[in-house]
Amino acid sequence: QSSCSCHKSTPMVDLNQNDLLLLSPSTTGLEGNAIRCCQILECKRQIEFWKDKLELLLEEQQKYFKLAKLRLDACSNWKLLSPREKEDKEFILAALKSSKLPSALKRFDFPLHIRSDRDIYVARLHRMDFAPIFFVLDNLTVPPTLCGEKDIMLEVLKREPRGIEHMPDVWRGDEDILRAVLSAERQDSFVQSRLLKHFSTDLRADPQLMLEVFENLDSQMCLMKYCSKTLRDDKQFFIRAVESNTIANNKQGSMSQYSNVNNQVLRYASRRLQDDFDVVMSCVRQCGMNLQHASDSLRRNKEILLEACKRKWCGDVLQFYKSDVIEDGLLEHREFAANIIRYAPVNVLRYCLERYADDEDMVAGCLDNRNKKWSMIPDGLFSSVNFVVDAICSDYSEGVWDCLPVEMKCNPEVAMAMTWREENEENLILEVIDSCPELLSSQEGLKALIGYSWHNPDNPDVLGRFLESSPIDIEGDKDIMIHLIRSDAERWWSICSEELRGHRDIVLTIAEGCKGDLRFVDHDYQLEHPELVIRAIEKFPAKLETLDLGICRDLFQNRNVAMVWLSKGGEWKTDFPEHFTDDEELILTATRHHWECFCNASQALKEEKAFVMKALTIDVRVIECVGADIFLDNEVVRAAISSDERAIQSYEGPRELFHLLFFAQRTRQKLQEYKVFQDEVVASMKHSSRKEGAVSTLSMLNQGPVMLSTYEDKIASFVGVLQDEEEVAKYKAALRHLAAWGL
Numbered sequence: 238q239s240s241c242s243c244h245k246s247t248p249m250v251d252l253n254q255n256d257l258l259l260l261s262p263s264t265t266g267l268e269g270n271a272i273r274c275c276q277i278l279e280c281k282r283q284i285e286f287w288k289d290k291l292e293l294l295l296e297e298q299q300k301y302f303k304l305a306k307l308r309l310d311a312c313s314n315w316k317l318l319s320p321r322e323k324e325d326k327e328f329i330l331a332a333l334k335s336s337k338l339p340s341a342l343k344r345f346d347f348p349l350h351i352r353s354d355r356d357i358y359v360a361r362l363h364r365m366d367f368a369p370i371f372f373v374l375d376n377l378t379v380p381p382t383l384c385g386e387k388d389i390m391l392e393v394l395k396r397e398p399r400g401i402e403h404m405p406d407v408w409r410g411d412e413d414i415l416r417a418v419l420s421a422e423r424q425d426s427f428v429q430s431r432l433l434k435h436f437s438t439d440l441r442a443d444p445q446l447m448l449e450v451f452e453n454l455d456s457q458m459c460l461m462k463y464c465s466k467t468l469r470d471d472k473q474f475f476i477r478a479v480e481s482n483t484i485a486n487n488k489q490g491s492m493s494q495y496s497n498v499n500n501q502v503l504r505y506a507s508r509r510l511q512d513d514f515d516v517v518m519s520c521v522r523q524c525g526m527n528l529q530h531a532s533d534s535l536r537r538n539k540e541i542l543l544e545a546c547k548r549k550w551c552g553d554v555l556q557f558y559k560s561d562v563i564e565d566g567l568l569e570h571r572e573f574a575a576n577i578i579r580y581a582p583v584n585v586l587r588y589c590l591e592r593y594a595d596d597e598d599m600v601a602g603c604l605d606n607r608n609k610k611w612s613m614i615p616d617g618l619f620s621s622v623n624f625v626v627d628a629i630c631s632d633y634s635e636g637v638w639d640c641l642p643v644e645m646k647c648n649p650e651v652a653m654a655m656t657w658r659e660e661n662e663e664n665l666i667l668e669v670i671d672s673c674p675e676l677l678s679s680q681e682g683l684k685a686l687i688g689y690s691w692h693n694p695d696n697p698d699v700l701g702r703f704l705e706s707s708p709i710d711i712e713g714d715k716d717i718m719i720h721l722i723r724s725d726a727e728r729w730w731s732i733c734s735e736e737l738r739g740h741r742d743i744v745l746t747i748a749e750g751c752k753g754d755l756r757f758v759d760h761d762y763q764l765e766h767p768e769l770v771i772r773a774i775e776k777f778p779a780k781l782e783t784l785d786l787g788i789c790r791d792l793f794q795n796r797n798v799a800m801v802w803l804s805k806g807g808e809w810k811t812d813f814p815e816h817f818t819d820d821e822e823l824i825l826t827a828t829r830h831h832w833e834c835f836c837n838a839s840q841a842l843k844e845e846k847a848f849v850m851k852a853l854t855i856d857v858r859v860i861e862c863v864g865a866d867i868f869l870d871n872e873v874v875r876a877a878i879s880s881d882e883r884a885i886q887s888y889e890g891p892r893e894l895f896h897l898l899f900f901a902q903r904t905r906q907k908l909q910e911y912k913v914f915q916d917e918v919v920a921s922m923k924h925s926s927r928k929e930g931a932v933s934t935l936s937m938l939n940q941g942p943v944m945l946s947t948y949e950d951k952i953a954s955f956v957g958v959l960q961d962e963e964e965v966a967k968y969k970a971a972l973r974h975l976a977a978w979g980l
Contacts, residue, residue: 302978303317303318303322303328304327304328304331305331305977305978306886307328307331307332307334307335308331308332308334308335308977309335309882309883309886309977310335310337310883311331311332311333311335311337311338311339311342312335312337312338312339315332315339315341315342316339323341324347324348324351326351326354326356326357329342329347329351329357329360330356330357330360333357333360333361333364334360338366345361352380353380353381353382353383355382355383355386355389358379358380358383358389359389359392362389362392362393362396367396367397379393379400379403384403384404384405385405385407387408387411387413387414390404390408390414390417391413391414391417394414394417394418394421395417395420395421396421397421398418398421398428398429398432399428401418401428401432401435402428402435404435409435409436409437409440410436410437410439410440412440412446414436415432415436415440415446415450416449418432419449419450419453419454420453426457429454429457429460430457430459430460432450432454432457432460432463433447433450433460433463433464434463438465441463441464441465441468442464442465442467442468444468444471444474447464447468447474447478448474448477448478448481451478451481452481458478458479458500458501458502458523459500459501459502459505461475461478461502461505461506462505464505466507469505469506469507469510470506470507470509470510472510472513472515472516475506475510475516475519476515476516476519478502479502479519479520479523480519480523500523500524500526500527501524501526501527501529501530502520502523502524502527503516503517503520503527503530503531504527504530506520506530508532511530511531511532511535512531512532512534512535514535514538514541517531517532517535517541518540518541518544521541521544521545522544522547525545525546525547525554526553526554526557527545528541528542528545528554528557528558529557533559536557536558536559537558537559537560539565539567542554542558542562542567543567543570543573546573546576546577547576553580554577555577555581555582555585556582562585563584563585563588568585568588568589568592569592571593571596571599574589574592574593574599575598575599575602578599578602578603578606579602579605579606580606580608581606581608582608583608583609583610583613586603586606586608586609586613587613589603590603590613590614590615590618591615594615594617594618600618600624600627601627601631604627604628604631605631611628611636611637611639611640612640614628614640619640619641619642619645620642620645622645622648622650622651625637625641625645625648625651625654626650626651626654629651629654629655629658630654634658638655638665638668638669643672646669646672646673647672647673648673649673649675649676649679651673652669652670652672652673652675652676653676653681655669656669656676677709678709712733712734712737715737715740715742715743718733718737718743741766741769758787760789760791763788763789763792764789764791764792767792767795767797767798770788770789770792770798771797771798771801774798774801774802774805774807775801775805777805781802781805781806781807785807790812791812793810793812793813794812794813794814796817796820796823799813799817799823800822800823800826803823803826803827803830803834804826806830806831807830808831808834809827809831809834809837818837818838818839818842819839819841819842821842821848821851824837824838824842824848824852825851825852825855828852828855828856828859829855829856832855832856832858832859835852835856835859835862836862838862840864843862843863843864844863844864844866844867846867846870846872846873849863849864849867849873850872850873850876853873853876853877853880854876854880857877857880857881857883857884858881858883858884860873860877860884860887861887868893869892869893869896871900871903874896874897874900874971875900875904875967875968875971876967878970878971878974878975879966879967879968879970879971879974880970881974882973882974882977882978885897885974885975885978885980897975897980898980900971900975901972901975901976901980904968904971904972904975905972907968908965908968908969908972911965
């Protein structure tokens with residue numbers, strides 16, 4: 238305490254032997270009384286001084302613990318601070334070290350002097366969530382006082398490239414700033430597309446630097462418009478820039494990459510380059526849509542068109558071709574026709590259907606074309622059942638039913654394919670049934686109608702009318718009832734026959750259903766077949782609380798049911814028998830999902846050291862519930878504190894605090910012994926084994942390298958130091974966490 242510098246140190250009165258005589262009761266007279274009064278007043282003053290100093294130390298200790306709690310959990314502890322503390326730089330810095338932040342620190346609507354503080358801004362900058370939390374809306378700008386510091390701007394742009402929008406003019410000619418944006422952790426396509434706009438004309442005229450930009454930013458060839466006119470008229474630079482883009486050589490790029498307007502780089506080339514065969518060919522290799530920006534003479538070039546249409550999503554390119562692909566005979570190239578067929582115009586589509594009518598792949602491509610009209614399909618194709626079914630199952634099948642001949646509408650396979658279409662309207666389904674009433678007489682037809690009803694819940698009465706018209710015994714047909722119950726158990730369970738209600742497949746359908754309607758299953762049946770309940774719990778996709786209503790309470794006496802219930806995240810049930818609290822596996826399984834379930838363990842388990850150590854590896858918060866006998870066990874303390882520093886909050890009392898201080902001192906001593914052992918003994922052994930003729934200062938190690946490993950183990954055992962590196966790491970982690978709390 239005497240080292241505290243908060244108050245000026247007040248010297249203690251030096252009481253010599255004469256003073257003690259004066260203070261003794263035998264001392265008489267006015268002089269002795271005066272001396273005693275002065276000494277008493279001095280003692281009172283000293284008492285008041287040390288009392289004030291103790292209060293100050295307690296305040297400092299309280300502040301230190303507040304700072305430690307903020308670093309640990311700012312969300313919970315920020316609201317406990319006073320308004321003055323919330324604007325204190327030290328408290329803000331401590332809170333910014335927490336993994337999660339309260340809403341006040343996310344908004345960061347503090348006074349200007351706090352927002353502009355360099356240490357606070359750097360602390361915000363180093364957070365992993367800097368970009369999504371701080372770089373939005375009003376917090377987007379860098380404080381004006383920090384914009385002039387290059388290291389701050391470099392770090393900001395590496396973490397969040399959107400900061401380029403607010404960069405001061407002094408950095409617009411700096412190459413390092415540009416490269417910082419290129420290497421940013423979080424790329425933003427909008428910022429990338431406008432990147433060069435924020436830099437000087439000198440940088441935009443540097444060919445090597447601009448090539449570096451295009452190499453680092455894929456799909457951002459639109460940046461070419463910011464390059465200098467000299468570069469946009471430089472053939473060698475232009476071709477290298479296009480070919481440096483990764484999509485340029487990616488023949489399997491996605492449709493969005495192919496049609497991305499950012500890749501239509503030819504629009505920014507000079508007139509001279511737009512009429513250059515090599516430049517145009519390089520551009521259409523990257524994106525066929527560049528053809529629209531080529532000169533008229535090159536837009537008539539067959540070779541360039543064939544290159545532009547080498548990808549499957551290139552039908553739109555045909556609109557920029559200045560000649561006729563049919564007259565030029567280009568559609569005779571099957572590969573070319575296959576690439577354009579899905580997006581080709583109507584005249585090209587009609588020609589391809591006639592030219593490649595016997596080619597299944599080409600016909601399939603025609604069916605996927607959104608420009609097609611079913612009336613243009615040759616009548617001969619509609620005579621094939623396989624073609625009609627494929628047409629119905631294609632993405633653009635609306636209107637195909639109206640084009641079918643009458644005999645094809647009566648085909649059960651075709652009618653069933655129409656029934657499976659989710660987007661059909663009720664009138665169309667009724668027309669399909671009228672055309673092919675055989676659907677109501679077959680199980681497969683009814684299953685298709687049930688599937689339609691499942692995907693169209695807005696028409697619940699349609700399926701009922703179909704089932705009433707069907708000659709099949711719906712109530713006693715197991716396969717149909719399984720489909721009905723799978724679609725809506727609550728609606729169709731009532732019509733299920735008594736015989737089928739006890740059928741294993743029917744019950745299993747309920748158990749595996751998305752709603753888990755076990756309330757329809759008799760409790761006696763559940764008790765006889767607990768495996769079905771286990772299956773229902775395993776398959777249930779939502780929270781188990783809704784499934785809990787249908788489970789027989791007596792089944793929770795079954796250990797297998799309890800294990801599945803807990804492994805799926807269920808709460809500890811009061812229906813569990815008492816002996817479950819002694820079951821290690823059940824308790825640990827429950828703890829994995831809800832650490833509070835550890836409190837349900839029996840007192841014997843809470844006092845068992847091996848069990849507690851296993852629980853601590855799952856969730857360190859169980860330390861709050863362990864038995865008193867092992868709460869202060871050194872191994873338990875080390876396991877808890879090394880795993881998570883929040884465990885220190887559980888040691889609140891004076892006895893526990895004293896034990897932590899002792900543990901910290903003992904840990905430092907162990908780590909010091911380990912360091913000495915590594916630096917003196919192990920290093921000496923390795924030195925002796927590496928250099929021939931080298932003699933260790935430890936004579937027992939000079940017998941040769943063969944005995945080194947043996948001696949290492951013996952010495953370690955003798956001095957009692959740590960050997961396991963994992964154990965050393967745990968002690969170091971515990972010591973770090975203790976130091977964070979000032980222990």
